[in-house]
Amino acid sequence: MGADAGASTATAALVAHGLSKRFRKKVALDSVDLSVPAGSITALVGPNGAGKTTLIRVCMAFERPNAGRVEVDGVDPWRHRSEALRRVGYVPQTPAVYRGLSVEDHLAMARSLHSGFDADYARRRLDQLGIPLDQRADTLSGGQGAQLGLAIALGTRANVLLLDEPLANLDPLARREFIQVLLDAVRSEGSTALLSSHIVTDVEDACDRLVILGGGKIRLDCPLEQARRTHRLTDADSPPPGATAVGSFLGKGGQKVMTLWRLAAAAADGADGQSAAPETTSLEDVVLGYLAAGRGTAGLQLN
Amino acid sequence: MLTRIRLTLKQHRFETIAISIVCLGLTAAALIEAYRLNSLNVPLSCLQSYQGGYIDPSQAPISPAQAHCNELAKSFFDTKGSLDMNLVQLLLLFAPLLAGIVFGAPLVAREIEQGTAPLSWALSGSRRRWLLGKVLTGVLLLAPLMLAVGLAANVLEGALNPGLNPNASFSNYLGRGVIDVFWVLAAFAGTFALGTILGRTMPAVVLALVVCFFVRAAWDAGMTHFVLRPFAVEQVQQDQQQQGYVVYGPGGGSADMYVYYKSFIDGKEVTDAQVNDWYQQNMVCVPMSTPTPTPSASTSPADSSSPGASATPDNSKMGDIGIACQGPAFDPSHMPQQVLYVIPGSWYWQTVALESGLLLLGSLFCGAIAFVWVDRRRPY
Numbered sequence: 001m002g003a004d005a006g007a008s009t010a011t012a013a014l015v016a017h018g019l020s021k022r023f024r025k026k027v028a029l030d031s032v033d034l035s036v037p038a039g040s041i042t043a044l045v046g047p048n049g050a051g052k053t054t055l056i057r058v059c060m061a062f063e064r065p066n067a068g069r070v071e072v073d074g075v076d077p078w079r080h081r082s083e084a085l086r087r088v089g090y091v092p093q094t095p096a097v098y099r100g101l102s103v104e105d106h107l108a109m110a111r112s113l114h115s116g117f118d119a120d121y122a123r124r125r126l127d128q129l130g131i132p133l134d135q136r137a138d139t140l141s142g143g144q145g146a147q148l149g150l151a152i153a154l155g156t157r158a159n160v161l162l163l164d165e166p167l168a169n170l171d172p173l174a175r176r177e178f179i180q181v182l183l184d185a186v187r188s189e190g191s192t193a194l195l196s197s198h199i200v201t202d203v204e205d206a207c208d209r210l211v212i213l214g215g216g217k218i219r220l221d222c223p224l225e226q227a228r229r230t231h232r233l234t235d236a237d238s239p240p241p242g243a244t245a246v247g248s249f250l251g252k253g254g255q256k257v258m259t260l261w262r263l264a265a266a267a268a269d270g271a272d273g274q275s276a277a278p279e280t281t282s283l284e285d286v287v288l289g290y291l292a293a294g295r296g297t298a299g300l301q302l303n
Numbered sequence: 304m305l306t307r308i309r310l311t312l313k314q315h316r317f318e319t320i321a322i323s324i325v326c327l328g329l330t331a332a333a334l335i336e337a338y339r340l341n342s343l344n345v346p347l348s349c350l351q352s353y354q355g356g357y358i359d360p361s362q363a364p365i366s367p368a369q370a371h372c373n374e375l376a377k378s379f380f381d382t383k384g385s386l387d388m389n390l391v392q393l394l395l396l397f398a399p400l401l402a403g404i405v406f407g408a409p410l411v412a413r414e415i416e417q418g419t420a421p422l423s424w425a426l427s428g429s430r431r432r433w434l435l436g437k438v439l440t441g442v443l444l445l446a447p448l449m450l451a452v453g454l455a456a457n458v459l460e461g462a463l464n465p466g467l468n469p470n471a472s473f474s475n476y477l478g479r480g481v482i483d484v485f486w487v488l489a490a491f492a493g494t495f496a497l498g499t500i501l502g503r504t505m506p507a508v509v510l511a512l513v514v515c516f517f518v519r520a521a522w523d524a525g526m527t528h529f530v531l532r533p534f535a536v537e538q539v540q541q542d543q544q545q546q547g548y549v550v551y552g553p554g555g556g557s558a559d560m561y562v563y564y565k566s567f568i569d570g571k572e573v574t575d576a577q578v579n580d581w582y583q584q585n586m587v588c589v590p591m592s593t594p595t596p597t598p599s600a601s602t603s604p605a606d607s608s609s610p611g612a613s614a615t616p617d618n619s620k621m622g623d624i625g626i627a628c629q630g631p632a633f634d635p636s637h638m639p640q641q642v643l644y645v646i647p648g649s650w651y652w653q654t655v656a657l658e659s660g661l662l663l664l665g666s667l668f669c670g671a672i673a674f675v676w677v678d679r680r681r682p683y
Binding site for chain 2: 081082086090092108113114117
């Protein structure tokens with residue numbers, strides 16, 4: 001169940017080697033090897049407790065790894081924190097707003113803390129979204145608060161953006177807006193983003209790369225399209241030729257146990273070559289298959 | 304940096320406003336109380352001769368001038384002992400600790416509690432620089448406010464003790480003057496260090512209250528026991544005898560600060576127990592309703608060993624009700640002698656500088672702990 005060597009470390013914006021983190025007896029990250037290519041938008045997907053937040057916190061030097069190392073834009077954040085964090089824009093899980101301070105105050109605060117912060121750029125982004133700068137930030141809606149967090153992260157003009165489940169508390173419309181702003185900014189700036197989420201459908205259209213994290217281990221790390229193309233979901237009794245089972249889970253409707261199969265490389269290419277519209281598997285099914293593999297199928301059997 | 308300071312004050316606006324109102328209000332209250340006392344214009348001689356309303360029946364009837372003098376003195380002491388005066392004095396004593404705790408506790412802890420620390424630390428890169436900005440804001444707010452309070456307390460102390468120069472006297476010296484600035488800095492540093500370690504505001508407040516008040520309560524004893532002893536000088540006993548009573552230590556109205564004493568019998572240094580034994584062996588106790596004056600003027604150490612204790616001027620010691628113990632009419636040179644070691648009031652500034660320096664060292668130590676800890680702790 002190893003990760004695909006999807007990216008070369010030479011062009012990687014974020015690299016982790018054998019990264020492990022334990023909280024007493026609980027293993028949050030278990031020898032994680034990860035490489036996020038520069039210029040990509042990578043979805044970091046996994047269930048609650050998979051280690052997504054811990055991975056991002058290690059990258060932000062909020063947590064010290066027990067083993068292994070991580071480099072953000074070529075800099076170890078634990079050894080050279082200031083230098084590493086200058087290269088990172090961070091959006092926390094819950095909008096971090098100072099009670100009583102206005103939106104404009106938040107930008108001023110960011111400007112005073114980060115020497116390279118582009119307040120005009122952030123202001124323009126907020127203007128475009130119609131977020132009043134003189135409004136108290138703690139009275140903003142959830143979506144507006146998340147947009148403020150994103151504007152601050154983008155205002156740092158950092159090479160790497162780390163977004164720790166910023167969509168978790170947003171309604172569908174706010175989620176879509178958030179992703180659109182993120183996409184526009186990343187594409188125009190050419191920066192790299194690692195977007196953590198447990199809502200697969202949200203990241204499906206935005207990201208070009210998928211990392212599935214489960215039980216502290218990387219279950220899958222590959223381009224999004226490849227993930228769709230190289231997996232099939234069928235009954236447990238009818239495996240595609242040459243495929244290896246990944247994991248089984250209850251299908252839609254909860255009536256049938258489905259199995260995710262990983263196709264051999266040749267079979268996947270052949271499928272591409274033979275069909276004008278290649279058969280693909282939904283990203284949600286791919287993710288569910290890998291998460292089920294991490295858990296085992298016992299809990300997924302029909303009663 | 305000005306933006307950081309402005310925004311930190313805005314972020315902590317409740318604490319900023321509350322502390323400013325309390326400090327400025329307290330400053331005004333102290334000055335008003337001092338004005339009330341000063342405006343009575345009581346001559347010092349009236350205060351010295353006032354006997355608290357007691358009229359000795361053996362004396363001749365008092366003159367109208369003396370009666371007027373007594374009236375003035377009574378109004379002075381009534382004002383001095385009034386509830387509002389006591390309240391102001393109490394607040395002046397604790398204001399530096401409370402202000403430091405109130406502003407220090409949420410400085411880091413609230414950022415952690417409200418989840419803004421990850422954003423600030425991510426933006427700042429250097430957490431120490433981030434903390435420095437916040438600490439600087441606290442210092443710039445608290446130091447001038449507490450200086451105003453301390454100076455007002457000095458004026459009030461001068462009014463409470465006419466004839467005593469507040470800048471050359473240890474009367475109440477830990478609760479007034481520039482040392483207030485160092486108290487507030489120590490409380491502030493200790494509390495924001497606790498807030499940084501605990502990451503929670505209320506536990507930091509509670510723990511800081513306990514620690515600060517313990518330190519404040521133990522400070523006098525600690526200073527006189529460990530720090531000030533080498534600087535204490537022998538006090539001339541004759542002054543006390545002329546005065547007729549002894550008032551020791553800070554708060555007692557004496558310009559000098561009592562530090563410690565030594566007892567001697569026939570020129571040989573003895574312990575308190577030996578002095579007590581000597582009195583047990585040599586004193587005679589008889590049933591009496593009032594103490595009987597004797598010509599000797601020496602004072603028992605047992606009567607005067609604690610700050611604020613006073614001995615009767617006639618060398619008599621009240622025992623149980625109806626019992627008076629008289630010291631034997633020995634040659635005074637053979638009686639237990641006591642030598643007091645004090646810091647003279649003229650050393651006020653040197654002593655304040657020393658104690659302020661110690662408080663500043665404590666503040667820097669606590670601050671250093673916070674600066675080390677903030678670099679290692681999790682922002683949640």
